[in-house]
Amino acid sequence: xxxxxxxxxxxxxxxxxxxxxxxxxxxxxxxxxxxxxxxxxxxxxxxxxxxxxxxxxxxxxxxxxxxxxxxxxxxxxxxxxxxxxxxxxxxxxxxxxxxxxxxxxxxxxxxxxxxxxxxxxxxxxxxxxxxxxxxxxxxxxxxxxxxxxxxxxxxxxxxxxxxxxxxxxxxxxxxxxxxxxxxxxxxxxxxxxxx
Amino acid sequence: xxxxxxxxxxxxxxxxxxxxxxxxxxxxxxxxxxxxxxxxxxxxxxxxxxxxxxxxxxxxxxxxxxxxxxxxxxxxxxxxxxxxxxxxxxxxxxxxxxxxxxxxxxxxxxxxxxxxxxxxxxxxxxxxxxxxxxxxxxxxxxxxxxxxxxxxxxxxxxxxxxxxxxxxxxxxxxxxxxxxxxxxxxxxxxxxxxxxxxxxxxxxxxxxxxxxxxxxxxxxxxxxxxxxxxxxxxxxxxxxxxxxxxxxxxxxxxxxxxxxxxxxxxxxxxxxxxxxxxxxxxxxxxxxxxxxxxxxxxxxxxxxxxxxxxxxxxxxxxxxxxxxxxxxxxxxxxxxxxxxxxxxxxxxxxxxxxxxxxxxxxxxxxxxxxxxxxxxxxxxxxxxxxxxxxxxxxxxxxxxxxxxxxxxxxxxxxxxxxxxxxxxxxxxxxxxxxxxxxxxxxxxxxxxxxxxxxxxxxxxxxxxxxxxxxxxxxxxxxxxxxxxxxxxxxxxxxxxxxxxxxxxxxxxxxxxxxxxxxxxxxxxxxxxxxxxxxxxxxxxxxxxxxxxxxxxxxxxxxxxxxxxxxxxxxxxxxxxxxxxxxxxx
Numbered sequence: 108x109x110x111x112x113x114x115x116x117x118x119x120x121x122x123x124x125x126x127x128x129x130x131x132x133x134x135x136x137x138x139x140x141x142x143x144x145x146x147x148x149x150x151x152x153x154x155x156x157x158x159x160x161x162x163x164x165x166x167x168x169x170x171x172x173x174x175x176x177x178x179x180x181x182x183x184x185x186x187x188x189x190x191x192x193x194x195x196x197x198x199x200x201x202x203x204x205x206x207x208x209x210x211x212x213x214x215x216x217x218x219x220x221x222x223x224x225x226x227x228x229x230x231x232x233x234x235x236x237x238x239x240x241x242x243x244x245x246x247x248x249x250x251x252x253x254x255x256x257x258x259x260x261x262x263x264x265x266x267x268x269x270x271x272x273x274x275x276x277x278x279x280x281x282x283x284x285x286x287x288x289x290x291x292x293x294x295x296x297x298x299x300x301x302x
Numbered sequence: 303x304x305x306x307x308x309x310x311x312x313x314x315x316x317x318x319x320x321x322x323x324x325x326x327x328x329x330x331x332x333x334x335x336x337x338x339x340x341x342x343x344x345x346x347x348x349x350x351x352x353x354x355x356x357x358x359x360x361x362x363x364x365x366x367x368x369x370x371x372x373x374x375x376x377x378x379x380x381x382x383x384x385x386x387x388x389x390x391x392x393x394x395x396x397x398x399x400x401x402x403x404x405x406x407x408x409x410x411x412x413x414x415x416x417x418x419x420x421x422x423x424x425x426x427x428x429x430x431x432x433x434x435x436x437x438x439x440x441x442x443x444x445x446x447x448x449x450x451x452x453x454x455x456x457x458x459x460x461x462x463x464x465x466x467x468x469x470x471x472x473x474x475x476x477x478x479x480x481x482x483x484x485x486x487x488x489x490x491x492x493x494x495x496x497x498x499x500x501x502x503x504x505x506x507x508x509x510x511x512x513x514x515x516x517x518x519x520x521x522x523x524x525x526x527x528x529x530x531x532x533x534x535x536x537x538x539x540x541x542x543x544x545x546x547x548x549x550x551x552x553x554x555x556x557x558x559x560x561x562x563x564x565x566x567x568x569x570x571x572x573x574x575x576x577x578x579x580x581x582x583x584x585x586x587x588x589x590x591x592x593x594x595x596x597x598x599x600x601x602x603x604x605x606x607x608x609x610x611x612x613x614x615x616x617x618x619x620x621x622x623x624x625x626x627x628x629x630x631x632x633x634x635x636x637x638x639x640x641x642x643x644x645x646x647x648x649x650x651x652x653x654x655x656x657x658x659x660x661x662x663x664x665x666x667x668x669x670x671x672x673x674x675x676x677x678x679x680x681x682x683x684x685x686x687x688x689x690x691x692x693x694x695x696x697x698x699x700x701x702x703x704x705x706x707x708x709x710x711x712x713x714x715x716x717x718x719x720x721x722x723x724x725x726x727x728x729x730x731x732x733x734x735x736x737x738x739x740x741x742x743x744x745x746x747x748x749x750x751x752x753x754x755x756x757x758x759x760x761x762x763x764x765x766x767x768x769x770x771x772x773x774x775x776x777x778x779x780x781x782x783x784x785x786x787x788x789x790x791x792x793x794x795x796x797x798x799x800x801x802x803x804x805x806x807x808x809x810x811x812x813x814x815x816x817x818x819x820x821x822x823x824x825x826x827x828x829x830x831x832x833x834x835x836x837x838x839x840x841x842x843x844x845x846x847x848x849x850x851x852x853x854x855x856x857x858x859x860x861x862x863x864x865x866x867x868x869x870x871x872x873x874x875x876x877x878x879x880x881x882x883x884x885x886x887x
Contacts, residue, residue, distance in 0.1 A: 110673040113876040121615035127633035202627035208449040211503050
């Protein structure tokens with residue numbers, strides 16, 4: 108084969124970044140990860156959760172949290188999935204999710220969406236009054252008490268729950284369970300209808 | 303072709319066609335669903351949990367082909383789907399039967415081939431108990447199918463199969479699976495399956511947005527160095543003739559991907575053949591230097607793109623795909639056009655304001671063809687070159703000859719040195735790169751197109767992986783010519799070891815392989831051996847003339863490697879034409 112050697116061949120000057128986006132040499136494109144709240148309506152049937160979670164692990168999307176529960180329609184469940192990815196990854200996650208057969212609709216909720224998570228914190232029962240006082244500070248309430256322990260329920264944003272747990276550490280935290288975020292769009296918009 | 307032969311059916315053939323008997327069991331409903339969908343062939347292997355389905359098949363006109371291994375069943379179904387465009391169907395029993403299908407299902411998934419796998423399962427009451435021959439087939443196959451169904455009820459099992467059939471064929475084609483517990487298929491039901499329809503949640507885009515098409519057409523018309531990149535999706539969408547019209551009308555050079563081979567005739571002046579790791583030098587030069595690429599039905603696999611940072615770095619990309627998730631997955635699309643390739647090509651055809659002004663570019667592409675021709679050395683005193691065997695075979699066969707391959711160096715030579723002009727004549731394992739694909743794929747291809755010649759190029763390593771399939775080709779008396787390009791090695795691995803691992807040939811040399819001509823004879827096929835240039839044409843002719851499966855064991859130069867080559871993750875424009883170039887990169 109007589110053609111020129113590799114370094115003697117015609118080639119253009121441009122290049123792409125690792126996401127396959129053409130790079131403008133003046134303004135280098137980089138995509139920093141951001142948090143996205145994806146909400147999905149899915150068929151309420153066995154195996155859906157595994158199908159969705161397997162998709163995220165197979166595609167190497169980093170899940171922050173995933174919650175799922177029924178809706179008013181008994182055949183439908185709703186998932187709230189928090190992921191942290193660069194922009195192309197978020198876009199890809201939405202499209203891949205939409206491809207799954209049991210998925211009815213997918214949307215990324217806007218930044219001001221209502222987001223809540225729940226935590227139950229079990230602490231030592233030695234100072235119940237002090238525990239109640241801290242719980243009050245975070246709009247929480249004791250939901251179970253015994254001679255040895257008090258269990259407090261906190262709902263709110265992730266930051267608020269992080270802060271509450273930090274405050275409860277003074278009482279010897281014995282156990283914690285957190286749900287991950289559930290989220291709904293503000294205003295009249297729903298997953299079924301765009302307004 | 304029929305396993306019913308031992309017990310002749312009384313009503314066969316003499317009776318006029320009558321309304322089918324109503325179904326009485328879940329298994330009959332499964333078979334009825336396949337009949338309703340127009341299934342002609344099923345490739346499978348019997349077994350305990352799938353027996354009720356086979357029993358129902360006994361009374362059906364669907365032809366069953368017993369394969370020698372379930373992997374072969376899924377590959378044969380895959381090839382059947384590629385050649386006909388309609389879903390190929392495979393059956394296996396539970397547990398090991400189902401897991402043996404997995405390779406073929408994963409292969410179909412990567413190449414978007416329409417395949418339906420029906421697997422037996424232990425009775426519902428034993429599911430989850432680690433019963434004999436139980437596996438979580440739905441769990442195992444979920445990531446490699448469009449959807450895997452667990453049939454829970456005799457009344458709905460037929461609908462599950464109908465839906466799986468429709469889904470495999472709809473939009474971006476791909477495999478589906480229905481897992482069939484034995485009690486569900488044995489169970490009584492009078493429910494006839496519904497028509498094959500996709501689930502309501504599955505949306506298939508048909509046409510691209512007109513405004514987007516207009517913008518894309520204008521960008522393409524403005525281009526100085528336009529190319530079309532035609533992927534496997536063009537063939538799947540039956541868009542080859544639309545592509546030919548479009549490219550010829552607007553005089554745009556066409557590069558195919560490897561799965562897109564056959565979508566555009568390689569003997570046409572505008573064809574640059576295929577690009578990628580072992581694609582032609584001219585295709586890779588054009589793909590590197592284009593300023594506007596119309597990419598259709600390709601997922602921009604890394605074997606095509608090399609490193610994405612150096613892929614078509616100056617090009618605006620117009621990406622046509624029926625699957626929205628392919629848009630900007632690997633290469634950013636400046637103009638995404640979501641829809642069926644044939645429809646979108648028609649839309650684009652109408653929207654083009656004019657042909658691009660690209661005389662100079664076309665001349666450049668032609669110049670690259672003479673600078674980097676597909677070539678090889680053939681001194682008489684050297685051992686036989688594989689490229690020569692492929693070229694001579696290509697010369698004597700009709701245009702619609704179907705070429706199947708295994709995976710390895712032979713696959714590359716078969717794609718480089720055969721001249722493809724028609725869609726659905728190139729049957730190979732691309733995305734998954736499955737060694738052993740060739741033997742059973744040729745069986746599926748021949749049954750799909752009995753009037754077309756079928757040739758399978760295989761390597762010694764790849765052939766050995768599914769050689770038992772020869773017994774099927776012999777039993778079915780399939781006129782297939784297998785050509786083993788035998789270099790006593792897994793040659794592609796050896797090539798990489800020599801190039802990138804300092805020649806440390808760990809586990810890549812196979813000096814103990816059998817004499818394939820004798821092996822062929824042992825199976826009841828015809829065997830030939832080729833050792834020199836002298837009798838290549840004659841042997842090819844004898845093998846073609848033999849009415850049944852034949853195997854040519856072609857002892858090729860073990861030192862021959864595949865070039866051009868873009869090193870993995872490299873820059874397509876910097877392909878190596880020989881070992882010296884590799885060292886420069």
